[in-house]
Amino acid sequence: MNGCKKLQGEISVHGAKNSVLPILASTLLIKGVSVIHNVPDLSDVDASVNILEYLGAKVKRENSTLIVDASEISQNKVPEEMMREMRSSIIFLGSLLSRTKEAYICYPGGCDIGIRPIDLHLNALKKLGAVIYENGNCLCCKSHGFHGSKIILTFPSVGATENIIIAAAVSKGKTTIINAAREPEISDLAAFLNSCGARIFGAGEGTIEIEGVESLYPSAHSIIPDRVVAATYMSIGALCSDELVVKNIRSQHLMPVMPVFMEMGCRIDIDKNDLRITSPKRLKRVKMIKTMPYPGFPTDCQSIVMAALTKAKGTTIINESIFESRFKHISELNRFGADITVNDRSAIINGVKNLYGANVYCTDLRGGASMVVAALAAEGKSTIGDIYHINRGYEKIEESLAQIGADIKRVNDEKKQEETEECSA
Numbered sequence: 312m313n314g315c316k317k318l319q320g321e322i323s324v325h326g327a328k329n330s331v332l333p334i335l336a337s338t339l340l341i342k343g344v345s346v347i348h349n350v351p352d353l354s355d356v357d358a359s360v361n362i363l364e365y366l367g368a369k370v371k372r373e374n375s376t377l378i379v380d381a382s383e384i385s386q387n388k389v390p391e392e393m394m395r396e397m398r399s400s401i402i403f404l405g406s407l408l409s410r411t412k413e414a415y416i417c418y419p420g421g422c423d424i425g426i427r428p429i430d431l432h433l434n435a436l437k438k439l440g441a442v443i444y445e446n447g448n449c450l451c452c453k454s455h456g457f458h459g460s461k462i463i464l465t466f467p468s469v470g471a472t473e474n475i476i477i478a479a480a481v482s483k484g485k486t487t488i489i490n491a492a493r494e495p496e497i498s499d500l501a502a503f504l505n506s507c508g509a510r511i512f513g514a515g516e517g518t519i520e521i522e523g524v525e526s527l528y529p530s531a532h533s534i535i536p537d538r539v540v541a542a543t544y545m546s547i548g549a550l551c552s553d554e555l556v557v558k559n560i561r562s563q564h565l566m567p568v569m570p571v572f573m574e575m576g577c578r579i580d581i582d583k584n585d586l587r588i589t590s591p592k593r594l595k596r597v598k599m600i601k602t603m604p605y606p607g608f609p610t611d612c613q614s615i616v617m618a619a620l621t622k623a624k625g626t627t628i629i630n631e632s633i634f635e636s637r638f639k640h641i642s643e644l645n646r647f648g649a650d651i652t653v654n655d656r657s658a659i660i661n662g663v664k665n666l667y668g669a670n671v672y673c674t675d676l677r678g679g680a681s682m683v684v685a686a687l688a689a690e691g692k693s694t695i696g697d698i699y700h701i702n703r704g705y706e707k708i709e710e711s712l713a714q715i716g717a718d719i720k721r722v723n724d725e726k727k728q729e730e731t732e733e734c735s736a
């Protein structure tokens with residue numbers, strides 16, 4: 312399949328994976344039917360649904376709506392293979408423990424982007440009243456119901472903040488989270504739980520207060536658009552299109568990435584929930600990008616924006632401060648003819664004039680997305696393998712890109728990691 316096609320038109324952003332996953336986990340708190348709209352069809356969502364169903368919930372999908380009936384929960388142990396399916400399965404700990412008062416889970420799996428400890432989750436849940444001990448690779452957790460506490464996070468972990476919010480939602484007393492993560496997905500989780508009767512204040516800010524309630528009632532909620540998918544399409548627009556309209560975005564969620572695209576020489580026009588990105592003939596380098604917790608530049612956009620910068624005029628430095636091993640995609644980007652070197656936690660990207668088609672592999676979810684961005688901008692045919700990573704966070708990406716003129720097709724749709732899986736761009 313050939314890259315270097317001029318892309319144009321409109322491309323729409325689906326619901327945010329990182330919102331859906333904690334919200335699905337939190338439906339365990341509700342003895343009734345939760346209705347979640349704008350849920351993307353992703354393998355990580357399937358993994359969450361499998362866990363919910365295993366635990367006894369009934370889950371039905373109607374197009375992009377998931378209907379979760381958690382009236383009856385019959386299990387309190389999440390099997391190891393389900394936990395290993397995705398890292399964010401740890402988010403089930405707070406909700407399962409809240410619901411069943413006794414939970415058994417294994418250490419979670421996830422992207423290969425470095426050590427991903429869960430100490431902040433466990434310490435916080437202990438402060439809320441959980442007793443947790445390890446048995447081999449399994450965590451045995453008990454509580455007589457959570458009670459309020461003051462929790463100071465040493466780092467604004469997204470997952471730990473979500474686990475605390477979920478655990479403290481149904482509890483006795485008030486919980487305060489200091490140095491909470493401020494990502495939009497935290498606010499979305501709080502909005503859902505508040506619509507169910509929770510009393511969560513300050514989500515989106517550094518201090519969150521949760522007044523525990525006795526129980527929650529069923530509600531309906533629509534998931535916010537995925538800002539990382541939006542940034543992926545912006546990178547593709549910047550690199551492969553004169554003008555591209557990215558539809559169904561929340562512009563305030565894209566504030567951390569917009570200045571980077573503007574420094575590349577792009578013009579960005581916002582019209583309500585649509586964003587038009589107009590690109591120069593050749594992108595300019597960005598002096599320095601450092602990944603930071605929200606509202607800083609997101610680590611999830613690092614590889615994706617890096618792919619766009621491989622063809623920019625000049626040298627860009629990207630410093631990765633969130634995950635210690637999130638540069639595995641670089642050796643793959645260099646197969647396209649990119650000139651990127653790594654010095655400790657910094658990548659030095661010397662812009663080249665052309666990229667050339669290559670056979671590459673996805674190293675992780677966002678690294679995989681960066682392969683798609685590069686392949687679309689490379690002369691000639693590329694083949695991308697191990698696209699099961701991409702399926703975790705992008706719904707039918709090849710169909711969305713084909714609609715704006717990309718010459719891309721999925722040539723093997725097997726979902727299993729072990730089986731050969733390819734996507735050509």
Ligand code: UD1
Nearest residue numbers: 329399426427428429430431432468469470471611633634
């Ligand atoms: C979430 C996102 C992920 C994103 C990340 C950072 C989901 C499903 N995933 O992941 O896409 O890249 O936020 O924006 O929402 N840490 C600890 N101890 C802990 C927890 C985290 O040391 O108990 C460290 C991690 O190793 C990492 C940093 O904190 O270095 C950030 O992790 P965290 O914010 O927790 O990310 P996730 O919730 O796993």
